[in-house]
Amino acid sequence: MTLDELRHTAAHVLAYAVQDLFPEAKPTIGPAIDNGFYYDFQRDEPFTADDLSKLETRMHEIVKRDYEMTGRRVERSEALDRYQSNPFKVEMAREIPEGEPITLYTIGEFTDLCRGGHAKSTGEIGAVKLMSVAGAYWRGDEHKPMLQRIYGTAFPTQKELDDYLAFLEEAAKRDHRKLGPELDLYSVEEDAGGGLVFWHPKGTLVRGIVENFIREGLAERGYQPVITPHIVHEKLYETSGHLENFAHGMFGPIEVEGQRFRLKPMNCPGHILIYKSQSHSYRDLPIRYSEFGTVYRFERSGTLHGLTRVRGFTQDDAHLFCTPEQLQGEFEQTLDEALRLMRAFNFDDFEYFLSTREHRGPTDDIAEAAIRNALESRNLPYSIDEGGGAFYGPKLDINLHDAIGRKWQLGTVQVDFILPERFELKYRGSDGADHRPVMIHRALAGSMERFFGVLIEHFGGNFPAWLAPVQAVLTPISEHQLDYAHEAAAKLRAAGLRVEVDESNEKLGYKIRHWKTQKVPFILVVGKTEAADGTVNVNERGNETKRTVPIDVFAAELRALVDERR
RNA sequence: GCUGGCGUAGCAUAGUGGUAAUGCAUCGCAUUGGUAAUGCGAAGAUCGCGAGUUCAAUCCUCGCCGCCAGCUCCA
Secondary structure (H helix, E strand, O other): OOHHHHHHHHHHHHHHHHHHHOOOOEEOOOOEEOOEEEEEEEOOOOOOHHHHHHHHHHHHHHHHOOOEOEEEEEOHHHHHHHOOOOHHHHHHHHHOOOOOOEEEEEEOOEEEEOOOOOOOEHHHOOEEEEEEEEEEEHHHOOOOOEEEEEEEEEEOOHHHHHHHHHHHHHHHHHOHHHHHHHOOOEEEOOOOOOOOEEEOHHHHHHHHHHHHHHHHHHHHOOOEEOOOOOEEEOHHHHHHOHHHHHHHHOOOOEEEOOEEEEEOOOOHHHHHHHHHOOOOEHHHOOEEEEEEEEEEOOOOHHHOEOOOEOOEEEEEEEEEEEOHHHHHHHHHHHHHHHHHHHHHOOOOOEEEEEEOOOOOOOOHHHHHHHHHHHHHHOOOOOEEEOOOOEOOEOEEEEEEEOOOOOEEEEEEEEEEOHHHHHOOOOEEOOOOOEEOOEEEEEEEEEEHHHHHHHHHHHHOOOOOOOOOOOOEEEEEOOHHHHHHHHHHHHHHHHOOOOEEEOOOOOOHHHHHHHHHHOOOOEEEEEOHHHHHHOEEEEEEOOOOOOEEEEHHHHHHHHHHHHHHOO
16 A cells, blocks of 8 residues: 555545535545645535534544545446435546546445545544635636635554654744744835745845845856836837736736836746847857846736745846857856856755657757757756747756755746847858857856745755854853954954844843844854953854864854855 | 723733833843853833823823734736
């Protein structure tokens, strides 16, 4: 029995419990998913938290009774007959192709139309728990009726369930929506609107460090920074095709004196206009324009989420204009850049997706080949996301796993033969004729907002010293050491370090606690002896061993630690 | 956008058809201390916004805004 089979069986048990307690609810489908299972029901009354706990109790009983799971093959007519009052099951029974078996599975008094894949009996479910209830559309189509989906999870043993719940707790502790405001990094203000991020001084500081790190990488690779306007004539997005493909995702037009403007949802047309502003020779290529470009997209209200799904954000964007011959090499190097960037932030577990275009064109084979070849040349395994590409070309998406194994989608590198065509871009070839360049769109961190959110969760707010907004705090034991604390702080600042002095009139324990909750990497305690000796007592985050070192030595150590990461 | 839940000082929570309580944070005073909370005191809230019902609404009803769990979407 696989974990999926166990969980699928748990879904049957849930439906059994629902049949017992809420006979009017119509069961639809109930598959196993990554972290558990769900079952969708049609019922007019909502399921309450109280209902869930009753259902869970009932499920435990069903598991305990250890019902055998028995299946039998039936004629379509029998299935249709059985589900006369359940249009969802009827629809499913009708859609099973001729020749394929139609099967019913039974545990105790509950029988479900199901293709199979179960535990032998309900007793094999060692531990089961209902998690939440939420709406879900029938067949995932927002034009179809909405059902009530009950989520649950199941494991072979209670220990595994407990571990999973502990994991969820750990994830909640790292939630950037909680840590961000707690560490005074950013906020989202109701007065300004959802999905619009206010970067506080400390968050802005960290973002600046990240941006500078990215800038250094770009400079090394010959990118040229550019800056483009946030608002331009709407016509530009008609030409690019964004308006016809994504009008619903753009903020509406702004009309002034008969001219229609749009907030930019994308930086590419801007970079294209810079390219077009002069003529180019094949000798100039590749041209690489980079920009921390702030864009605005009208994401639907229900989709907004902390820093990871917002309405205004800044991409670490760049567009490469190259000859078809250069495409392969440029793509490979861009992929290398992406991995170098991620590794610098302690990410080392990646997944790669080749997302193809839904409506394929004649250039897609070439574009996809560039992506495949790049991945294969680096020996990187990848999956295909059919139809997941941009409207102008296929793309490579890089997903990463954070410190506790969660997946995040960040970087993307895309090949584009379409926009050069739409904007009639050209360069003069060695043959004296005009040729069409190929574009590579790439955002490696993705957006500064999203990347920052992921960093917070990855580190659990414990930024490594090179990223920490405050790297060390001088903590005097009494106010008699204040002057010395300021002197020591000045030495650290002179070494380019970010340091604060705790001037509060509190006892040492209170100060330590305060700075620990602020997740400062180094708390430097100075009392009588330290002030007399010119030392600090180092309380390092994550290290219970304290040590006393001369202030100059500590400054050099911390400086080296910070430099090592850059 | 859809379904369900939620919205009370900066934060976390309590509570009620008769304008609100506690803890932390803040400020003041005392205290001058050795590694995760010193004591006392003060101040701080048109109970998300707007309308309705009512003698009276933070509480009941409706609309809007925002948040949460999902669904759908994601150039």
